[in-house]
Amino acid sequence: MNPVLRRILTRWAPLWSALGLFAAWELACRAFGIPEYVLPTPSASFAAAWTFREAIWMHAAQTLATTLAGFALAVVFGVVLGVLVGSSRAAYTALNPLLIGFNSVPKVAVVPVLVMWFGIGTVPAVITAFLISFFPIVVNVATGLATLEPELRDVLRSLGATRADILLKVGFPRALPFFFASLKVAVTLAFVGSVMSETVASNLGVGYLMMSASSRFNMALVFAGLLVIAAMGIAMYELFSVVERRSTRWAHRGTEGG
Amino acid sequence: MSAAFVELDRVTLRYGQGDTLALSETTLKIGRGEFIAVVGPSGCGKSSLLKLVSGLMPPSSGGVAVAGSEVRGPLKIVGMAFQNPTLLPWRTTLANVMLPLEIVQPHRGRLRANRREYEDQARRILAGVGLAGFEDKFPWQLSGGMQQRASLCRALIHEPQLLMLDEPFGALDAFTREELWAILQSLWMERPFTVVLVTHDLREAAFLADTIYVMSKRPGRIVHLRRNPLARPRTLETTFTPEFTELVHELRNHISAVRAAEEEAP
Ligand SMILES: Nc1ncnc2c1ncn2[C@@H]1O[C@H](COP(=O)(O)OP(=O)(O)OP(=O)(O)O)[C@@H](O)[C@H]1O
Ligand SMILES: [Mg+2]
Numbered sequence: 014m015n016p017v018l019r020r021i022l023t024r025w026a027p028l029w030s031a032l033g034l035f036a037a038w039e040l041a042c043r044a045f046g047i048p049e050y051v052l053p054t055p056s057a058s059f060a061a062a063w064t065f066r067e068a069i070w071m072h073a074a075q076t077l078a079t080t081l082a083g084f085a086l087a088v089v090f091g092v093v094l095g096v097l098v099g100s101s102r103a104a105y106t107a108l109n110p111l112l113i114g115f116n117s118v119p120k121v122a123v124v125p126v127l128v129m130w131f132g133i134g135t136v137p138a139v140i141t142a143f144l145i146s147f148f149p150i151v152v153n154v155a156t157g158l159a160t161l162e163p164e165l166r167d168v169l170r171s172l173g174a175t176r177a178d179i180l181l182k183v184g185f186p187r188a189l190p191f192f193f194a195s196l197k198v199a200v201t202l203a204f205v206g207s208v209m210s211e212t213v214a215s216n217l218g219v220g221y222l223m224m225s226a227s228s229r230f231n232m233a234l235v236f237a238g239l240l241v242i243a244a245m246g247i248a249m250y251e252l253f254s255v256v257e258r259r260s261t262r263w264a265h266r267g268t269e270g271g
Numbered sequence: 272m273s274a275a276f277v278e279l280d281r282v283t284l285r286y287g288q289g290d291t292l293a294l295s296e297t298t299l300k301i302g303r304g305e306f307i308a309v310v311g312p313s314g315c316g317k318s319s320l321l322k323l324v325s326g327l328m329p330p331s332s333g334g335v336a337v338a339g340s341e342v343r344g345p346l347k348i349v350g351m352a353f354q355n356p357t358l359l360p361w362r363t364t365l366a367n368v369m370l371p372l373e374i375v376q377p378h379r380g381r382l383r384a385n386r387r388e389y390e391d392q393a394r395r396i397l398a399g400v401g402l403a404g405f406e407d408k409f410p411w412q413l414s415g416g417m418q419q420r421a422s423l424c425r426a427l428i429h430e431p432q433l434l435m436l437d438e439p440f441g442a443l444d445a446f447t448r449e450e451l452w453a454i455l456q457s458l459w460m461e462r463p464f465t466v467v468l469v470t471h472d473l474r475e476a477a478f479l480a481d482t483i484y485v486m487s488k489r490p491g492r493i494v495h496l497r498r499n500p501l502a503r504p505r506t507l508e509t510t511f512t513p514e515f516t517e518l519v520h521e522l523r524n525h526i527s528a529v530r531a532a533e534e535e536a537p
Contacts, residue, residue, distance in 0.1 A: 164357045171325050172374040172429075173347030182373065186361045263361045266411050 053233040058240060061233035068222065073241050076207055076218040079135055080245075083142025084203040088196070091147040095154025099188070100180060105155070116148040121209060128214045138210040138218060145206035146199040153195035157188025190264035193257035200249040208242055275300035275336075276465050277324055277433070282333035284319050292490035293319045296333070299484060299493055304463035308476035310522065311486030312530055317469040318354055320491070321435045324467060325349045337433065347375065350431030352439045354469075356418035358410035364421050365406040368393045371429040378429055396424045399454055401447070415442040420451070427458070434466045440475065449507060452478050456504060473522045477515055478505055485525045488532065495525050 022029070035055040041047070042054040049057060062069060097104045098112075120141055127137035161184060169179045211220025219238045226234035258265060277300070284294040293316040301307050309317050322328045323335055326345040335342040350371070358367045372378040372389055382389055394406060400420040410418055423439050440448045456479060459466060470476050476483045477499065485495035499518065501509060509515055 164353065164355060165359065167322075167327055167353070168351075168357050168359075168370075169374065170327055170345045171349055171351040171435075172371050173345050174374045178374055182370070183359060186359070189361075261361075263409060263411070266409075 050230050050232050053236050055236075057233040058236035061231070062237035062240065065234055065237065069219075069237065069241060072217065072219045072222040072238075073245065075135075076138075076204070076211065076220065076242070077245055079138040079211075079218065080142050080200075080203045080207040080249075083139045083144075083207060084146055084200050086139070086143040087147035087150055087199055087203065090143070091150025091195075091199070092154055092192070094147075095151045095188075095192075096158065096180075098151060099155035099158030100176075100184065105159070112148065112151060120145045120206060121213070124210050124213045127210070133214040134217065135215070137214055138207045138220075141210040142203040142206035145209075146203040149195045149198045149202065150192070153191040154188055157191030158184050161187050190257070190261040193253065193261055196253045197250050197257065200253060201246045204242055204246050204249075274302065276303040276305070276338060277301040277467070278334075278336045279320075279324070280334040280336070282323060282330045282335060284316065284323060284328070285331040294323070294330075295490040295492055297492055301465060301467065301482075304465055305482060306459060306466045306468070306480050307482045307484060308468045308470055308480035309484045309486060310470060310473060310476050310526065311491060312488050312526070313471075315486045315489050316491030317486065318437050321351070321437055321467060321469060325351055325433075325435055346433070348432040349435055350426035350429060350433070351435040352419075352422045352426040352437060354437040354441070356410070356415070356422040358418055358421060358425075360410055363407050363409055364397065364402065364413065365390070365393055367410065367421060368397060368424045368428055370425060375429045393424070393428060396428060397421070400424060400451060416444070416447065419443065423451075430462070430464070432464050434464055436466065436468045438469055438471060441471070448472075448475070449478075449510075453506070455479065460504060473519050473526070474510060474515075476522065477501070477518045478510060483522060485522065485529065487529050494529060497522065497525075 039054050039056060042052060053061075094108070094112075098108050099105070123144065124137055124141055127140050131137055131140070158180075165183050165187070166179060169183055174182070207218065208220040211218035212224045213220075215221045219242055223235045223238040226232075226238065279297055279299045282294055282297045283292070285292050297316075297320065309320065311317055319328070323330055324337065324342070326335075326337075326342045329343075337346060338348070358364075359370070362370070369382075369389065372382050372393075378389070394403070397403060397406060400423060402417060402420055402424070405413060405417065405421075410421070413421065419439060419442050423436070426434060426436065426439075440451055443451065452475065466479075468476070468479060481499055483497045483499060484493050485497070486492065487494045497518070501512075501514060501518070
């Protein structure tokens, strides 16, 4: 194949696959005559997104803000807990079953409780985003610390380093790639949490917008909402991928030239 | 020799629940400023011996004393080059070499104020082993032998009283290796520190050490002690003298005897 063409193809591969998906979706809807209140075509969804752009903009901003707030809390708690669990055998034994049990609880079931405590609106959405996204951060940070090679630890120990020194000089740098990898996953989970809470208990946010649109049988707007959430998720994931690659180049040396 | 700097008294080391005996009843005394070499077949417990002396592992029985006191945990006066280079992959070569300065006093307290001086010192020592120009490269951008040399620099930078070298020249070509022998010898002659060198290379032991210990197959024990009669400084010429050749020959015979014993054993 022509190398220039090939470069264009691989460079924009995600765009081509997205376009392909939309095209197939559009064609299927038209070919099988699927009514719009069952599955709207992508063109109808984009048209709805354009028509309701102001409302969508406002609700998307709300969702983004609650998601990031919950995510920020998750990062802080996740790192603190992860360091605790990863660097102390006792803390691991004590906390691990609790954490697993906690993560197994469906967060949808928690939202009504949060509403009882905090009322409907932003606060339960932030907390749900936090609850759902902090687990992968804890697990990854703890794994990064706990799987430190004994050889690297010995390098520090042979110099008479304290536990704090070891954590600072090899523990944290070694756990950093694990941490950044978890951020990518956690931020997309945070969207799941906030939107879930908004659909149940809010009058703001993309989740609420989709709920009210579906009660008015405006399926095109529901799908416009879904597309907006997906786009925000992709954007955040990519953002943290870039941060990850920048800050932990040594761990990705195999995949990059030079 | 009551003034021994390092003293092992009938030390036994067992890994796990008693099945792997790495060292048995090892006794040895190293004087302050002495350069010793330990040779022996693979798996006989040489690396384990170094870890015991530096306090990284406690002995299963027997006593280890350094500078007159019982070793209870990792010592603060050692510099150690492990059998693998064990450089930290997220640090440049220069930063790796400077790691001990961030941990060991008094350098630790002075590093921030005198960073420039310390950096120059690290660059000098890197240049000494032929790594000038690689200060800002990461370990994975260096060859295996270059990583070993960097790891040697890291063991030396804080001028430790006790230097532990585990096959530090194993991955080097013969020429570079002999060059580094001379460099290590002159460092040691300038400012005597105690060195424990583990090696497979009998010529290396004969070139560098004052005293050479031959260990038996696993479980390791010291089976032979040989004082090195060759005068210092030893040069490349020394390695061609009959005395040198004879010494290497003698060591080789001891190793062969040890290995033959291995074959007879069930
Ligand atoms: N971490 C460990 N756990 C269990 N057994 C070990 C461990 N490290 C070493 N051993 C065992 O102890 C014995 C001595 O190992 P050691 O690494 O000290 O040998 P060595 O003399 O340095 O060998 P080489 O010359 O090949 O480096 C070996 O038989 C090995 O199987
Ligand atoms: Mg070894």
